[in-house]
Amino acid sequence: MSLLNSLAAQNAYVSRLKWDINFGESTELNVGATVINFYQTFIMFDISHLPLETKITQALMNLYLLNASQLSVSKVIGAYPVLQPWLENEITYGNQPLYEDNPVAEAVVTNQAGTFISWDITALVKDWHSGALANYGLALVSTDPPVVFASSENISTSLRIQPLLTVEFQPATYSFVSDAERNLATTDEIQFSALYNTSGLNMVSFFVSNNGANDVTVELKVSPDGSVFLVDSLKNIAPGQSAVLVPQVFTEFARVDYKSTNLGQPSIIDIWFQGQGS
Incomplete structure (x- = not known):
């Protein structure tokens, strides 16, 4: 198991009472409501450096609680996916982005300051x-008494x-498969290689080498069921030359x-089949 720790790329709170003021440089993130004011926090993390093929098993957003009002009251803070871009040094209550109606997670705060x-x-x-x-980040929203995070x-x-x-x-793990058919004699009639099931592979290629004295014509055929075939690509290979055929569409079978x-x-000719799966 691997671990990625990512600091916030952007964070700022907004205040309804000060609807046109930006708090992007504040050392605090306020969330909650008073009789006359309403605070929300917007926060975003950059996860673009996570490799695409990794399997995420858990993701926790952690905020340090500096203080909370009305310690005897449980304050529920929802995390809502933001739907529009925003900038830390420009966001205000008046121009805040839209966010989803329902939270993806909630946390309960009482007296856990520190x-x-x-x-x-x-x-x-x-x-x-x-x-x-x-990824436009999250809005932290609560109608309970205010709390303050770092x-x-x-x-x-x-x-x-x-x-x-x-x-x-x-981290992604990859499997590699390889097969070869060697010294295949071409004739005037169409012949074909072994049929390969490519459904569990992310990448597939056929490498064809012409070891004889005359030109050969090769076609990469793809099929959804192993019986109906379509031409994916066609190449002529001169003596002493090689070619690589890579499927342009995803199907279950290829030859x-x-x-x-x-x-x-x-x-x-020689034909090599190679594939990589995760």
Whole structure:
């Protein structure tokens, strides 16, 4: 298991009472409501350096609680996916981006000042990682009494209390398959290689080498069921030359058809099949 720790790329809170003021440089992130005011926090983490093929097993957003009002009251803070881009040094209550109606995670705060509060946002980070949802970060929203978290700008203490996204993931593992058919004699009739099931492979290629004295014609054939075939690509290979055929579409099966290019002029070829899966 591998671990990625990512500090916030952007974070800022907004205040309804000060609807046109930007708090991007504040050392605090405020969330909650009073009789006359309403605070929300917007935060974003960059996960673009996570390799695409990794399997995410857990993602926790951790914010350090500086203080909370009304300690006897449980304060529920929801994390909502943001739907529009925003900038830390420009966001205000008046221009804040839209966010989803329902939270992806919630945390309950009472009197845990001096500790980290965590939200499990595994499902959301998976969507960001796969591209199913654009990563515009999260809005932290609560209608309960206000709480105050440390922002990325809070570096005045000896403790590291800035917002942190912790992602546990399994690095991609790859399997490699290879097969070869050698010294195949071409004729005037079409012949074909072995049929390969490519459904479990991410990458596939056929390498054809013409070892004889005459030209050969090869076709990469693809099939959804192993019986109906379509031509994916076609190449003529001169004596002493080689060619690589890579499927342009995804199908369950593939093979190489081959024949002498010119009547009565046979040749000898080798065909290698290679694939990589995860």
